[in-house]
Amino acid sequence: MDKATVIAHVKALLDERMQVAWAAMEAAQESANDQGKSSMGDKYETSRSMGQLDRNMHARQYEQARQERVILEKIGEGDLPSRSAAARSSVGSLLETTAGWFFIAVSMGAVKIENETVIAVSSSSPVGASLLGKEPGTFFEFMKKQHRIVALH
Numbered sequence: 001m002d003k004a005t006v007i008a009h010v011k012a013l014l015d016e017r018m019q020v021a022w023a024a025m026e027a028a029q030e031s032a033n034d035q036g037k038s039s040m041g042d043k044y045e046t047s048r049s050m051g052q053l054d055r056n057m058h059a060r061q062y063e064q065a066r067q068e069r070v071i072l073e074k075i076g077e078g079d080l081p082s083r084s085a086a087a088r089s090s091v092g093s094l095l096e097t098t099a100g101w102f103f104i105a106v107s108m109g110a111v112k113i114e115n116e117t118v119i120a121v122s123s124s125s126p127v128g129a130s131l132l133g134k135e136p137g138t139f140f141e142f143m144k145k146q147h148r149i150v151a152l153h
Contacts (some may be wrong), residue, residue, distance in 0.1 A: 001116055010103070013108060014065050032048050032049075032054075075091070075092035075105055088133045088135050089134045091132075093131075093152050093153075094152070096149075098150065103118050108120035
């Protein structure tokens with residue numbers, strides 16, 4: 001498994017997530033605007049408010065995906081410290097473990113890449129936090145079981 005491939009794949013997933021959120025945000029705004037044009041009274045004011053709430057929810061989803069994309073850009077450009085295979089894990093590390101592959105960067109969950117499953121986790125998630133600062137050969141807990149870190153990539 002290659003870290004550059006993982007980064008590129010997760011970036012593509014985030015780009016898609018951003019496009020979907022943006023389109024949904026615009027559709028909700030358009031719907032809210034259309035409801036505001038009616039003169040039927042309270043029922044339409046409620047619909048307009050609901051449309052605005054939907055728009056705000058999609059805007060938050062878009063912004064979260066955009067911020068995660070920025071993190072990946074920093075990892076890809078080397079703005080975050082690069083680690084050798086003998087170093088400790090950090091944000092941007094791809095870890096090969098007895099539980100599978102983990103990528104510490106953004107919370108995407110299980111991602112299928114080249115017939116392998118990589119679990120993309122945020123450094124602030126419980127499993128992400130337990131992986132930070134670990135060296136190959138050390139243990140961490142995942143799904144209430146002890147697993148060993150085989151290698152850092």
